[in-house]
Amino acid sequence: MIPDFDVIIVGSGPAGVSAAFPLVEAGLKVLMVDGGKRPDIQPPEMDFLSARINDAEQWKWMVGKDFHALKMRDAVSPKLRVPSHAFAFDGFERSNKIEGKDFISVGSLATGGLSNSWGCGVARFSATEIAKFPFSASELELSYRRVSQRMGISGRANDDLSDYFGLDEDAQPAIPMDMLHTHLSQHYLNHRKKLNSQGFRLGRSRVAVLSEDMSGRQACNLSGNCLWGCQRHSLYSAVDDLPELYKYENFTKISGFVVDDLTRCDRYWSVSGQNTLSNERKTITANKVVLAAGTLATTRIVLKALDYRDTVPVLSCPTAAFLLWLPRLLGAPRLPGFGLGQLSFALALYDNITAFGSTFATTGIPLSEFARHVPLRRRYSIDLLRGLLSSCVVGNIFLPGHLTVAGAKLGRDESLVISGKYDDKVMPLMNEAAKKVRKAYWRLGGMLLPGSFTVGRPGGDIHYAGTLPMRESSVVGETSPLGEVKGMDGVYVVDGACLPVLPEKSHTLTIMANADRIGRQLVVLKI
Amino acid sequence: MKIVVTGANGYVGTRLITIGDKHGHVIVVASRQPPIIQENLWIPFDIYKANLIELPSGTDAIVHLAANTLLANNTDKKSEINAAVNLIKAAKEVGAKFIFVSSQTARSDAPTAYGRTKWRIEQEVLSAGGWVVRPGQVYGGELRGLFGTLVSTVRRLPLLPAFIPAPKVQPIHVDDLAEGLLRIAERGDVPPDVYCLAAVAPVSFSILLDTIAKSRLRCWRGFLPVPVLVINALTFILGEKFRTRLGLERLQSLFNLPVMETRPDLNQLGLELRPLRSGMHPSGNDRRRRLLREGQAMLGYILKERPGSAVLRRYIRVIEQLRGGQALDLPKLFLGYPIFLSLLDESSWTNKITSAEYLWRLDAATVLAEATPVGAYRFLGRGHGVLYSLFSMTHAVLCEVCWRISRMLFSPLVRLTLSQEKGIL
Numbered sequence: 001m002i003p004d005f006d007v008i009i010v011g012s013g014p015a016g017v018s019a020a021f022p023l024v025e026a027g028l029k030v031l032m033v034d035g036g037k038r039p040d041i042q043p044p045e046m047d048f049l050s051a052r053i054n055d056a057e058q059w060k061w062m063v064g065k066d067f068h069a070l071k072m073r074d075a076v077s078p079k080l081r082v083p084s085h086a087f088a089f090d091g092f093e094r095s096n097k098i099e100g101k102d103f104i105s106v107g108s109l110a111t112g113g114l115s116n117s118w119g120c121g122v123a124r125f126s127a128t129e130i131a132k133f134p135f136s137a138s139e140l141e142l143s144y145r146r147v148s149q150r151m152g153i154s155g156r157a158n159d160d161l162s163d164y165f166g167l168d169e170d171a172q173p174a175i176p177m178d179m180l181h182t183h184l185s186q187h188y189l190n191h192r193k194k195l196n197s198q199g200f201r202l203g204r205s206r207v208a209v210l211s212e213d214m215s216g217r218q219a220c221n222l223s224g225n226c227l228w229g230c231q232r233h234s235l236y237s238a239v240d241d242l243p244e245l246y247k248y249e250n251f252t253k254i255s256g257f258v259v260d261d262l263t264r265c266d267r268y269w270s271v272s273g274q275n276t277l278s279n280e281r282k283t284i285t286a287n288k289v290v291l292a293a294g295t296l297a298t299t300r301i302v303l304k305a306l307d308y309r310d311t312v313p314v315l316s317c318p319t320a321a322f323l324l325w326l327p328r329l330l331g332a333p334r335l336p337g338f339g340l341g342q343l344s345f346a347l348a349l350y351d352n353i354t355a356f357g358s359t360f361a362t363t364g365i366p367l368s369e370f371a372r373h374v375p376l377r378r379r380y381s382i383d384l385l386r387g388l389l390s391s392c393v394v395g396n397i398f399l400p401g402h403l404t405v406a407g408a409k410l411g412r413d414e415s416l417v418i419s420g421k422y423d424d425k426v427m428p429l430m431n432e433a434a435k436k437v438r439k440a441y442w443r444l445g446g447m448l449l450p451g452s453f454t455v456g457r458p459g460g461d462i463h464y465a466g467t468l469p470m471r472e473s474s475v476v477g478e479t480s481p482l483g484e485v486k487g488m489d490g491v492y493v494v495d496g497a498c499l500p501v502l503p504e505k506s507h508t509l510t511i512m513a514n515a516d517r518i519g520r521q522l523v524v525l526k527i
Numbered sequence: 528m529k530i531v532v533t534g535a536n537g538y539v540g541t542r543l544i545t546i547g548d549k550h551g552h553v554i555v556v557a558s559r560q561p562p563i564i565q566e567n568l569w570i571p572f573d574i575y576k577a578n579l580i581e582l583p584s585g586t587d588a589i590v591h592l593a594a595n596t597l598l599a600n601n602t603d604k605k606s607e608i609n610a611a612v613n614l615i616k617a618a619k620e621v622g623a624k625f626i627f628v629s630s631q632t633a634r635s636d637a638p639t640a641y642g643r644t645k646w647r648i649e650q651e652v653l654s655a656g657g658w659v660v661r662p663g664q665v666y667g668g669e670l671r672g673l674f675g676t677l678v679s680t681v682r683r684l685p686l687l688p689a690f691i692p693a694p695k696v697q698p699i700h701v702d703d704l705a706e707g708l709l710r711i712a713e714r715g716d717v718p719p720d721v722y723c724l725a726a727v728a729p730v731s732f733s734i735l736l737d738t739i740a741k742s743r744l745r746c747w748r749g750f751l752p753v754p755v756l757v758i759n760a761l762t763f764i765l766g767e768k769f770r771t772r773l774g775l776e777r778l779q780s781l782f783n784l785p786v787m788e789t790r791p792d793l794n795q796l797g798l799e800l801r802p803l804r805s806g807m808h809p810s811g812n813d814r815r816r817r818l819l820r821e822g823q824a825m826l827g828y829i830l831k832e833r834p835g836s837a838v839l840r841r842y843i844r845v846i847e848q849l850r851g852g853q854a855l856d857l858p859k860l861f862l863g864y865p866i867f868l869s870l871l872d873e874s875s876w877t878n879k880i881t882s883a884e885y886l887w888r889l890d891a892a893t894v895l896a897e898a899t900p901v902g903a904y905r906f907l908g909r910g911h912g913v914l915y916s917l918f919s920m921t922h923a924v925l926c927e928v929c930w931r932i933s934r935m936l937f938s939p940l941v942r943l944t945l946s947q948e949k950g951i952l
């Protein structure tokens with residue numbers, strides 16, 4: 001029997017497309033399948049502020065014709081309430097039979113996966129972090145460069161975080177900062193020594209957002225629509241890589257094919273699943289299968305195929321958010337501007353733990369997101385925030401992923417149950433972080449608003465990893481240095497599931513680089 | 528279906544025809560006089576000359592509503608029973624369901640001839656395998672029947688009697704009754720039996736009158752305690768003529784109504800009765816109007832100005848699509864002066880569910896209000912400079928302090944009004 005394809009890639013997110021390029025370029029017959037969800041709501045056409053003042057129909061993209069924002073009232077992130085992003089999260093848990101117990105489990109069935117809605121933060125892992133991978137750092141080096149150049153990164157700056165991010169050689173200049181962030185960074189220069197000695201380093205955020213046009217995508221024009229959807233495609237999404245892949249005749253894609261089973265037949269693998277349009281079951285065969293369905297979905301597919309019933313670990317970064325007020329800029333006008341991370345910081349905490357965070361403008365975020373948390377009567381919390389928010393920035397903060405103690409287990413009904421909580425160290429660490437953030441930003445002219453520092457719920461980071469970690473010598477439930485599943489020769493995990501560590505910094509770039517690395521090595525192996 | 532209705536020109540009959548038409552049935556009117564607007568088929572029918580009634584072929588059901596409420600003498604009683612027996616026979620001949628609308632007073636030992644006659648007919652119907660419906664106090668819609676009398680009494684009298692001990696009634700809106708009758712006619716899974724259709728929980732007669740005043744007539748009426756004993760004495764002393772003119776007889780039959788167990792029957796028919804206050808509204812359903820007022824208050828409170836109609840409609844749609852569609856019943860004070868919503872917070876409500884629902888709706892109103900051009904000004908501000916921002920922030924905090932103090936002072940009062948509002952439902 002001849003299999004239908006050389007390789008089937010499950011998933012068209014950042015991991016899937018990164019693995020696809022080397023395989024397709026080498027002439028292999030590649031099939032990519034995904035959940036096929038597509039956007040159905042147009043993002044605003046004007047810049048955010050003009051649209052707010054002029055567009056009588058703004059509720060359609062702010063709330064949604066089906067009142068999506070209200071239905072998702074209790075979701076963790078404002079993004080999950082944005083109607084134009086609904087497609088990215090829609091139906092994931094149901095179709096993939098994933099269930100979070102006291103744990104937020106988010107995933108995507110969209111073409112392009114979660115990168116349709118991500119925050120675009122990028123970073124390389126440090127040498128120490130890569131030392132925990134079962135291969136040498138140099139193996140990842142080329143892949144890091146390749147994917148960085150392909151996706152387009154901005155934020156190049158010779159600053160205190162250059163080494164932390166390690167991306168400047170492939171980055172475009174930074175997108176202009178708004179008044180508030182300019183103010184913060186100027187003050188930082190004056191107090192740099194002191195702050196560094198306290199373990200606080202500040203620099204431009206490195207983001208996968210264009211500041212210069214690149215391959216059909218346009219540079220950011222500060223429209224302020226980052227949260228709502230960028231018409232210019234300045235923000236990287238894996239969808240933007242598909243046209244390039246389609247150019248190859250040996251590349252095929254089927255959208256709306258939800259994989260739920262892998263079985264061995266002879267020397268091949270057959271991948272079966274449900275066509276979401278016709279509701280028919282379908283089985284396709286290939287020599288090799290590359291799993292890039294996102295950490296949680298991939299984990300379930302593997303555990304189910306292995307019939308593995310023990311708990312596997314889940315890494316996930318504890319998070320917190322805070323609001324910072326710059327009194328000197330009280331009354332600043334609302335101006336359009338970039339809506340994703342503008343400045344980032346790395347903060348040394350006790351026990352050699354580093355926290356990472358970024359700060360954002362508040363303009364593009366609905367005020368109702370804040371008003372809910374202000375302990376004032378609603379009418380007056382709006383009055384207060386309307387005066388206050390234009391001189392505020394919001395910040396987030398991440399701790400390393402091993403500080404969430406979580407696990408995933410295949411239940412009797414074949415659903416994957418994720419449960420877990422923060423390690424006991426997290427609360428003391430967060431308290432320390434809050435104290436240090438308050439102190440550091442005080443020097444920069446910012447005031448951490450009392451009561452605003454809020455620790456998120458476990459799983460709220462949506463950075464899941466490490467369920468099937470790559471090991472030098474793997475046992476069942478782990479993967480080889482190539483991501484090959486122990487007990488399933490020819491099946492490779494290339495997404496977050498195979499990362500052996502999850503530091504506090506953005507991990508998607510590393511997922512992509514690792515997928516690229518595995519893709520290249522598969523080509524070599526084949527030859 | 529083809530449904531014959533006797534007494535079709537009466538209070539319940541007219542509604543039954545309208546709603547039956549809406550359900551897509553062919554309604555045949557059986558009455559003494561042909562209907563004025565001849566939209567429906569007509570066959571002549573008179574209780575006193577019902578010996579030979581012939582039902583149109585293909586009749587699926589007959590709803591027998593025609594009745595004489597006065598029953599002056601024995602002949603009347605007899606002919607009424609006779610008419611029913613004849614109708615039952617006629618129904619059998621064409622194989623139609625027989626549905627008889629009886630009365631809450633039907634009992635073998637009822638104090639009135641009316642109640643006893645109804646009981647006799649019920650027996651005939653049941654033994655012939657027919658259906659009996661005992662409605663509670665029918666209200667709503669046109670001012671006819673006992674309901675019409677009550678409304679005009681409330682309109683005329685500035686002071687209403689609050690009888691002691693308070694008699695209890697179980698209301699049912701005329702449209703809900705019509706719907707129930709149609710369901711019996713339409714459905715195959717409702718076995719022949721006696722069906723009691725009325726509100727599950729009896730309400731006191733004074734509340735019925737009060738609701739007529741407030742919701743139907745939009746007026747306020749005071750209540751004067753009147754011991755039932757006095758009425759009984761009056762009935763005895765006054766002559767027959769006065770008794771009838773004052774409607775005392777009818778009143779008296781109210782005082783010894785048996786409480787009906789209606790829950791199982793309503794469930795059997797899948798019938799959901801509208802709340803009294805909603806049904807008492809002239810439109811027969813003021814649910815939407817109340818939602819509108821709630822939306823006006825909530826959005827007005829957030830926006831500090833009257834909300835536009837588009838955002839109001841959205842608020843109503845949200846509550847209808849996501850929250851079951853019932854208004855929260857905010858007291859008038861809050862509906863008229865939204866600023867007083869500042870007095871409400873979690874602790875104001877006696878019940879946790881309502882409290883959570885209120886907060887949900889406040890959030891929804893905030894989100895909806897923000898997503899409008901007016902909301903953009905209200906929420907974003909326009910960058911007014913340091914002084915303006917400082918002023919508006921200080922103002923906000925001062926207002927907050929004032930309202931906190933007021934809330935503390937008025938909290939028992941607020942809680943009382945909120946819990947009372949719920950009680951009327």
Ligand SMILES: Cc1cc2nc3c(=O)[nH]c(=O)nc-3n(C[C@H](O)[C@H](O)[C@H](O)COP(=O)(O)OP(=O)(O)OC[C@H]3O[C@@H](n4cnc5c(N)ncnc54)[C@H](O)[C@@H]3O)c2cc1C
Nearest residue numbers: 011012013014015035109113114119121259293294495508
């Ligand atoms: C709000 C938000 C902000 C974020 N911000 C950042 C950030 O700033 N920096 C960062 O590094 N990361 C961020 N992330 C995380 C980042 O989006 C993910 O790490 C990244 O998208 C993972 O890529 P992936 O290809 O592994 O999986 P996904 O992007 O989840 O893609 C999964 C793919 O698999 C397909 N699929 C799923 N199940 C099946 C199935 N059963 N059968 C077939 N196909 C299937 C889907 O259709 C999709 O194409 C953020 C995420 C969110 C939600």
